[in-house]
Amino acid sequence: MADTRSFARRFRASLIGLLVVPSLAAAWGPQGHRLVAALAWDELDPQVREQITALLEGETDPTLPGIANWADDLRGNDPDLGRRSARWHYVNIAGDGCAYDAATACAGGDCVVEAIRTQAAILGDRDQPLEARRQALKFVVHFVGDVHQPMHAGHGHDKGGNDLQVRMPDGTPGGKGSNLHRLWDSGLLNTAGLDDATYLAQLRALPLAVPVGTDAAAWAEASCDIVVRPGLYPVAGALIDDRYVSAWRPVAEAQLRRGGANLAALLNGTLGG
Template identity: 65%
Template structure:
């Protein structure tokens, strides 16, 4: 009996857990980067919404949407499709009628809908707070390339790999495996990302770029040669090639989140 239990535990330890874009560290980094570029008015509006939260910061709520699976299973199930969009099979071109026909069940339309709720000051505070949490998380999600990748392998979840001697999948490698392999804590990683220049100061644009373009840009990474490793065992050569790409996606995610929040919340209440 004991031997059977031990064997079962060993098997379970080899099964990758459910993937969530960027993992906890990545989502917190996107939120931290966004905070750098928020206007004073936007910061004040966010502070008002987050008052009373256990950790009343953008980073503190960045993983809330993934935690719904445990904390609010019903809401987690109803919003599960809001985390991704599968467009790689269609040349990485987003078409709402094809990829999100009901206008809500994909990350592109979820960002649009929740941003509109967040910006609507006639909505109750609790509804706008929930929208803020969704926006922070989903803009992180859409910049994880596999959240805009292929549907046939569930965004890399079905692509099994071995990394650092452990069974995993490609999605998990991009979520957290490559980032954790850098051996940096949140503060050190944030310093590293802040040093990465952006081609365009997106966070200071009057309006954020349309989120379909963010999904399409993420998908374009998925279809690059070499993104899918040729062998099951993934080594440091893959990490050295692709981790800088993942880090730049985090950097862009932070800038796009800041631009979105500034547009939605940056105007003073009259």
């Protein structure tokens, strides 16, 4: 109980300054990734929490939410590693009937499915240096969030929805320019107008729609199945209206909830025992 209270205090402190609307540039946005990580912490085994706490000792914010956006921040903080890991954030399988085949969808292991598998193996290998395992943990936390964002397992021809332009309501008649990928990264979540702590409480109350597992390929296929549902793709240039938000924001929220539970299952399986 004391450990849970301590984490809760650190998590609340880490939210200072983040209660404004997050950027649309990163997968799930900073808020979404932090929520996935916080949900995962809820379901970690006590001994796994202890290991993670030890791995993160010395970090500026030594919590799972505190390192959840590290992989996106590499673009500015470590451009070389950012370039090398750029393809690890997504996989394009919508054109293959949402069936993951490593040979065709992940040449050289450069996709989110194989990145999760590779980094989880490093994390679980106690013969690896501490720094290598810490970095692997940061990658795993972020990439599990990524793979549950449907556009990160979608079409290659439009770069996961990046090439489809839409308009987001901003109080003006024509709305604000955006694209489908950004809409799903954080635009839908932003329409709820909730800060992180309030959103976390709401997501904790959601039931899981699918069984929890640790198979990254299955997670990607499930995300892709959402991408190909009728109505998810609006007409190019469309103004996103309340009907779209009402239909699809609950889906995005369920994916956050699912991502947290699946991340916990993966970490428990990797570090448990």
